[in-house]
Amino acid sequence: MSSRCRARLAALAALALLSACDREERQSRAQPVPETLPTPRQSILQPGVPARTAADPRARAYENNSYQMSQGQLLYQKMNCSGCHAHGGGGMGPALSDAEWRYGGSMEEIVATIDQGRPNGMPSWRGKLTEQQMWQLAAYVRSLSAQPRQDVLSSRPDAPSSTEPATLQSRQPVVPSSPAGVQGTSR
Amino acid sequence: MTGIARDGEALKGAELEGRLDRTWRPAPGLWGWLTTVDHKDIGRRYIYTAMTFLILGSILSVAMRLQLARPESGLISPARYNQIFTMHGTTMMFLFAVPVMEAAAIYVIPLMMGTRNIAFPRLNAFSYWTYLFGALLLWVGFVLNVGPDAGWFMYTPLSGPQFSPGKRTDIWAQMITFTEVAGLAVAIELTATILKFRAPGMSLNRMPLYAWAILVTSIMIILSLPAVALCSGMLIADRLIGTQFFNPFEHGDPLLWQHLFWFFAHPEVYIIFLPATGFVSQIVETFTGRPVIAYPAMVLAVVATGFLSFGVWVHHMFATGLPRLGYDFYTAATMAVAIPASIQIFCWIATMWLGKPRYATPFLYVIAFIVTFVIGGLSGVMVASVPLDLQFHDTYFVVAHFHYVLVGGAVFPLLGALTYWFPKFSGRMLSEGLGKLAFWLIFLGFNIAFFPMHITGMLGMPRRVYTYPANMGWDGLNMLSSIGVGVIVLGGLVFLANVALTLRRPRDAAPNPWNAASLEWAAASPPPPYNFPHVPVVRSATPLWEQGPLPVMTGLRVDDRELLITTAIDARPDIRYPSPEGTIWPLLSAIALAALFIGSIFTPWAVVIGLAPLGVAFLAWFWPKGSPTAEPVIE
Amino acid sequence: MADGVRFEGDLAALPTHGFGHRSITWWGIIGFMVVEGMFFALSFAAYFFILDKEQTWPPAPLAPPDLLAGSLLTILILLTEIPNSWIKRAAERYDLATVRKGLVVMSAAVIPLFVLRGFEFASLNVSWTDNAYGSVMWLLLFLHTTHLVTDWGDTLVLTALMFTEHGKEANRFVDTSENALYWRFVWLSWLLIYLLIYWVPRWLP
Amino acid sequence: MKKQRLVAMLAAAAALLVISAIAIIVVRSRAPQPVAQAPLTPYAGSSGAVTARSVGDGDDGQWTMAAKNFASTRFSTATEINTANVSRLKVAFTFSTGVAKGHEAAPLVVGGTMYIVAPFPNNVYALDLTKPGAPTKWTYKPRPLSAAQGVACCDVVNRGAAYANGRIFFNTLDNRTIALDAATGKELWQTKLGEINLGETMTMAPLVAEGKVIVGNSGGELGVRGWLAALDADSGKIAWRAYATGPDKDVLIGNGYHPFYAMDRGRDLGVTTWPPEAWKQGGGNAWGWVSYDPKTRLVFYGTGNPGPWNPEQRPGDNKFTTGVFARDIDTGAARWYYQTSPHDLFDHDSVNEQILLDMPVKGRMREVMVRPERNGYFYVMDRGTGEVLSATPFGHVTAYKGVDLKSGRLIPNPAMEPREGQVVRGICPSAPGMKDWNPAAFSPLTGLVYIPHNNLCMDWGSYEASYIAGTPYVGADVKYYAGPGGNRGVFTAWDPVRGRPVWEIKEDLPVWSGALTTAGGLVFYGTMDGWFKAVDQRSGKLLWQFKTGSGIIGQPISYRGPDGHQYVAVLAGVGGWPGAIVSNNLNTADATAANGWGVAMADLPQKTTAGGMLYVFSLSR
C-alpha cells in the first residue's frame, strides 16, 4: 500500500469518526444558555398558519437524537400530557398523531405552544418545564405522527399497546408549506 | 474410467504430492484468498480474527480497570463506560471465546481425523465471512459511538425500545444473528466431519479426547444457539416493529428473555470450556507421554457435562423471585456439574502421576489451568447455593468466579494449545524462554487482578458500576486488580512478541516435534493443502505411538478433489466423496446476508428486498459448475 | 513422514454416493433440522410461557384465529406428502423421468400453500403489536413460513437442475432424496404449530 | 331395503337440521330482541303496588327541571302521543345552537317558553313557543373563560338548567352558577364556585328546592376535590358546601350522621381512609344527579370517582368518593352515606340518578330509591336509612362478585383488580360503567325502569400518576370494547321489584342519551348515530324513529305546548365522553384516545358528524 493511499484511508477514518452518529448520544446536560425560546410570529392573514421563522438549530439536534426523543416520551407521560392527548389520539386535548396542527407542527412551533400555552385549554408550561425538556417533548410529539427520521423513532413504549408502531407509519410531514420568500421578508 | 488418476503404488512420493497440490491448492493471489475453502486457510483466518478481538476486548478491560483503579474517577463517562463493559463482554463471549474454540477445531479436527478437508467447506468459508461482518458491524458501531450499552446479557426491558433508544441494541442483536449463523454452520460442519470423515479404523472409542470434546461442543451449539437467536430475534422485533414479547403491560415478560438467554448462555460457558478440556487432554497426553487414564470415564464426563449444562440455567435467576422449589432443583443440578469436572481433573492428575511430565510451556499452561480453574469451579459450587448466590449475585465475587472459569479454564488451555499447535500452524517452534516469561506474567497478573475481586465482591461491590464511592474498603483491592491487569497486558505483549519474532524465522519444525500421538502430527508442518498424500489408517487411540510405518489406504482420485467417508461408529471406508472447489459465492452470499441483516435494522423492508440478492448468491453457490465429472453418471 | 508409509488397502472400488445416513448431505440436513427443531421447540416454550401469563387464551376480547385457511393448508400440506414420497422413492431408484415429473408437481403444489398462508395471516384476528399473544402467534406462523419459502426455493433449484445435464449426477439424486426428507420435517412441524395456533386457543378457557 | 331406510332417515335428519338452523338464524336476527317472550306479567296492574311517588308539582305539562321532578322519574302524564299514533310523529320545528360539541342538556319548558343551555360557551336561549317556528325570545351569553375547555374531562358539555320562581339557574364550564330572569334573560346574580386552574369545571344540571340551588363540581380526572353546594336562590350566596373528602367538618358530618353500614362510620374517614394528603386531590365530585324528598327534606346525590384512577396509589376506602349521600337541604348535614364502590377500582363513579319510588320489598311497602349504578348493579335502597335492599347486576359483570348485603360492601373480583405495570383484560363493566350519567326513566304504567346503558368491557393498565395541578391525574391506560354479544349499547326495561330485565334492545353504539316515558305507553331515547326512537313500554317494540342531524346524547322531554298539544323535544349533537371522538376530531388509531374510547368508537366518525340542533316533534295534523 502506498503511503498516499494510507493517508487517504486515515483521512476517511477520521471523517467517519467526526460524523459519528450524534443521534445516539446521551447528551443529558443542556447547554447552560439563557432561555431563548422561539417565538414564531403569527402571520396577519392566516392566524392559524404561523409564518415560518428561521430554523432553530436545536430543532434538528433534538429531533434527530433518539435519546432526547425518549426523554420526551418519558416526560410526555410524567407531565400528564397523555392525560389530555392520550397516546397521540387526543381526548380533552386535540389529537397529536393526525395531520392537523392548530398552532403549527414544526419543532419551534410546538415548543412555543408548550411554553406559552394556547387559549383553548393548553396550559403554559413556562417555569414548569425547562427549555431542554420542552425541546425533548416537542421531538416526541412530532414522533407521534412519525415525522422525524424513521431510524430515530422507537417502536413502542413499555406501556399498554395503543397504536400501531410509529416506525411502521408512513405519514408524511404535515406542516403546510409556506409561500416562497416569506422566510426573509415577514420579520 | 481409465482417465482417472488415483494414488497408490503407481503414484506416490513427490509426483503424487505435486499432482495433489495442483488439485487442492487454492487459486493464487487475492482471488484465491477470497475464494479458498481450505479448512486450514479458513481456520487460521478465524483464529487470527478471534485473537484480534481478544486483543480489542482486552484493551477495553484495560480502559475499565483504569477507570476503576480509583474511586469516583471521572476518566470515562458513565454512558461510555456502559458501552465499554457491554462491548467487553460481548466481544469476549461472542467474538472471541466461542469463535476461537470453533476456529481451532476447524483447523485441527480434519487433520486429527486424517482427512483432507472439513465437511461442507463452502459453508465453512461462508461462516467465516458472516462472523467477520457481524463482528465488524459491532465494532464499527462502537467506534462510531453507536455501541450497545445495555450489557452483554441485554436484559429487557433495559434493552427494549423504551429504555435503549436508538440503534445500539439493534446492532448488538443483529451481531448475534450473524455470529449465530456462523456458529451453527461450523457446529454442523464439525459434527459431520467428526462423525463421517474419520480415518479408517478410528472407531469412536479410538477418537482423541479433543475430538470428543468438539463433538459434544458442536452438538451443544446446535441445541443452544437457537435460544439466543430466538430471543435476540424477539428483542429486535420488539424494538423495530413493535411486538410485545417483553412488554409486561401486554403480558409479555422480561423473564422470558432471561430464560431464553440463559438457556443459551449457560451452556455457552461449557461450549467454551469443553474444547479447552480437549486441549488439556491432548497436551497432558503428549507431555506425559501416555494416554489419559480412564478413557471411558473421560468421554462420559464430557458427555455428562454437555447434558447437565442444559439443566442449570435458572441459577442465573435466583434473585428474580421464581418459585423456591425450582431453585432447589437447579442448585442440585448445578452442583452435579462439578462431578464430571472433578472426574476430568482427577484423570489428568493421575495421568501426570503415571506418566513422565515434560515442563514445556503448553504443560505449564495446563498446570496453571488446574490451579485457577479449580478455584473458579469451587466458587461456582458456592454460587450454586441459593443463600450464598443471593449475596454473591451481580457482585465482583461473580466477576472473579467466571474469570477464573473462563480465563483459567479456557484461555490458559487455549494459550497452551496455541503454543502446542503453533509448529503445525506455522512450521516454526515458539521460543520456550519467551513463552515461559509470557506464561508467568499472565499467570501471576491474572491472579493479582482477579483474586482480590473475590474479596471486593464479598465487601459488597456490585458489578457493572462505572465508579464506586471511596471509604468502602474497596479502594486498595481495586487498585491491586488494576495493577494485575497491567501485568497481564505485559505478558500478552511478550506472547505477541514471541509469535512475531518466531514468524520471522525460517520454518524449522518437524512434522511431530512434541512426539505426540494423534494424526495431525502425521501431516507435514505446516500441512500441504491436501493434508495427507494417502488416507492414514488407525489401529489404536494413539496411532503415532504405534511401531512401524504409518499404515495408509490408497485409491482416492488425484485429479479431482475427493475424500473418504467412513461409517459413523466403526469408521469403515464407505464412500469416496467429491469435495468442492474454491468459489467466490460464499463471500458474496455473506455480503448479501450482511446487507439484509444490517438493512433490517433500519427498515423491515430490507428483509424482503434483501432476499433477492441473497437468493441469487445462494443459487450461484449451489449450482454445479462445468460438466459433471464425478462418476457414476446415471443414464 | 519420517517412517514412511505402508499401503494397506485400496479405496478405488468404493461408490461415490450413498443414500440416508451414508450421505454427508443427510447429516447436514439432520443438523439443520435439529437447529430448526430447537427454534420451534423454544418458540413453543415461549408460547406456553406467555400463555401462562395471560388471563385467558386468546386474551379478551380477541377471537381465536379462523379455522378455514389454516385447516385447508393442513390438509393440502398433508397431501403433498404423496408426491413427496413418490419423488423420494424415484430418486432412490435413480428414476430421472419420474423425479423430474415429481419435482414439477411438488414445485407447483407449494404455490397454493403460500396463498393459503397469506389468508392465514389475515385470519389470525390479532396484530403482532396488540399484545404478547399476537406477537407469539405471528412468530410461529412467520417461522414456519420461512421454512416453506426455503424448501420451496430448494425444490425449484433442484427441479431446474434435474432438467440440465447435472441431473444425471448420482449425488443430485441424493440431494433430491434429502430435500424430500426436509419437506417431511416442514409439514410435521406444521402439524404442531397448527395445533398451537388454531386449537389450543379453542381448548383453553 | 334396510339401506334405503337408513338413507331416508339421514335425509330427514339433515333436512330437519337445515330447517332448524334457518329458523334459529331468522329468529335471532330479529331486532329488538325481547329477553322474555310476551306476555309480560310484572306490570303495575298485576303486581298492584309499584307506583312512583310524585313529589314535585303535579304534572302541568311543563318541564321545569332536567329530571322532570324531584323524584327523577322523567315521566310525562301526557297521552296525546301514544302507541297507536306515534308513527305519525313529525318534526314541528328545529333550532340550531351553533355549537358542534356534545349536547347532553334537557330543554326546559315553562309557560310557553323553552329554555336551552348549550355546551361551552354555555349560551342560554329562550324560545317563544307561542309563535310559529318558536323564535328566539332572548339570548344570554355568559362568556366563560376559554381555558376552561382544557380541563373539561369529557367534552365541554352542560346537562341543563333548572327553573324555579321565574328564574333560570344554570352552571358554566368555568365554575359559575348564574341566575337569570326567565322572562327577560337578565342576569340576576352569579357566583363563582371553583377554580379552573385546579382543573375544576361545572357541567351538572342544578336542582332547585326549598329556595336552594344545589350544584356540584366536576373534575375527578384532574384530582379535583369534590363538593356539593347549596346557594340561596335569591342572592346566590353559598348556604353550605359539603366536600366529599377531608375532615368531618368539611364533609358536613356531625351528630346527625347515621350511616346504615359499619364501614361508613368513624371519625374523619375522609382523611384516614387515604394516604397522607391524598384526600386533597381525592375527587369524589358531585357531577351527576340530585334528587330531593320534600317529606324528609333530604337531598340525595352520589359522589364521583376518587383520584387518580390507579387504585394502587390510594390504599384505603377513599371516603367519601363513589357513594351516595343523603343530606339535609337546609344545613347540608349528612344524614347517611353509603359507599357503592369502596376503594374504587375502575372509575365507577356513583353519580347516577336516584329515582325515588315507593315499592314493595319482600312483601312490605318501602320508601326506596332505585339506582342503576355505574358498577353494573341495580341498587334498591331505603332512602331513609341508606340500607341496601337489593343489588342486582343489570348486565354482564366480571369486575365484581356481588354486593354483600350484610356489610354493604361490594366484593371485587381479585382476578380483575388492576395491577401497576400489567394490563388486566376483560373487565366488565368498563370505566364508563354499565351505565354512565345518561338518566333512566320510570313509568308507573308498567312499574319498570327504562335504562339506557352500555355493554362494554375493557383492558386496564395502570401506572403511577403524578399530580400536577390543572392537569389530568389518572394513571391508567384503558381500552374499551363491546361486551358479550358484540353490541356496545343496550336499552333495558328493568323490573325493580323482581330485580330482572323484562326486555332489552341491543344497540350497536353505546346508548348515551337519557330516557323519557310518557303516559301514552311510550319510551323515547336516542342513539349516538342520530336515531331518535320511540318504543313500546311493554314490549320494547320499535314504533317510530327519526334520524337527526347528529348523534343524540341529550335528554328527551315532553311537554304540552301553548296550543294544548303534546310535544316531544330532544337536543341532538354528538359529543360527551365517547362522542368526543367526533366532536373533538380525535384519532381513532389510538385505542386510548378519549380515555379509552379510541378503538371502541372508531366507526363513529362514519356514522355521524358533529352539530347541535334542537328537534321538537308533534303529531302531524
Added chain:
Amino acid sequence: MTGGGGLQGEQFNRLFTLFMGITGFFYVLVIVGMLAGIAIRGRAAGTERGERLARTALLGWIAAVVLGLTVLTVGSYASERRVSAAIPARPPLEVQITANQWWWDITYKNAVPANELRTANELHLPVGVPVKVTLKSNDVIHSFWIPSLAGKQDLIPGRVNDLLLLPTRTGQFRGQCAEFCGTQHAHMALDVTVEPVASFRRWQQAQLAPAAPPSTPLAQAGHDLVMSQQCASCHAIAGTPASARFGPDLTHLASRRSIAAGTLPMTRGHLYAWIADPQGVKPGNNMPYIGFDSAKLHAVVAYLQGLK
C-alpha cells in the same frame, strides 16, 4: 465479610464457612495431588498396577466429591429453611419499595392508609423486627441488596417480589442496586439505618409530619421558588401544593444522609452542587439543569435545608 447485620447475613456467614471448609479441603487435595504427581515424576509410569490403582482411586474420588456436594446442597437447603422458619409469613412491618431509574421510592405500609409513610432513598428498620419488603419497579429491572443484611431480590416491572428481612444488629448500612439498570446504575444506593424500636418509632413519627414551613425570609423565598418553578412539577413535599411523583419525595429531605440516592453526602455545599448542576454530578439522571441564578439558588437551598 459483609453479612451479619441480619438473619440472612448470619446464616450466610455460617453457610459460607461450611462451603469454605469443604471446597478448601478439595482444593488443597487437588493441588497437593497435582504437585506431588509432577514432582514425583514417573514413579508409577506405565505399570499396569498404577493404572488399576488410579481407577480404584477414581471411584473413591467420585464418592468423596458426591458426598461433599451433597453436604453442601443439604447445608444450603437447611440454611434457607432456617431463614424462612424464623420469619413469619406476615411480619408486623411491611415496606414497599419501588425502584426507578435511579432512585428508590419507599412506602411504609400501614393498616390505616393515612399513616402510610413515604420517603425516598433511605430505609429505617427496627432491630429484631421481621419486615416484609415488597419490591416493584417502574421502569427496568433493578435489584434490592443490602450487603450487610444479605439477601437479594430483583425488582421486575410487571411483577411484585418480596423479601423477608430480620435485622439483628443496629448500625448504618449501605444498600445498592445490584442489577445493571442503565446509565447511573453505579449511583443507585440506599441508606439503611437499623435502630432500636423506640428510635425507629420516633423517626417514623417525625417523618409522618408534614414538611416544616419555611422559617426565614430567605427560606420563604426558596419555598415560593420551589412551588412556582420546575421543582413542583416532579417532586412532592407533604403539606405544600407540590404533589408530583416523578422524582423523590422531598418532605424530610434534610434529615437524610445523602443526596440523589447515595451520590453525595447531605451537606449544604453538596445541595448547592446538586441543584446547580445535577447533570454534572450524576450524568444522565432525570433531574434537569434549571439555571437558578445565585440568589435563587441560595433561597432554594435555604428552604430545602429546613426540610428536616
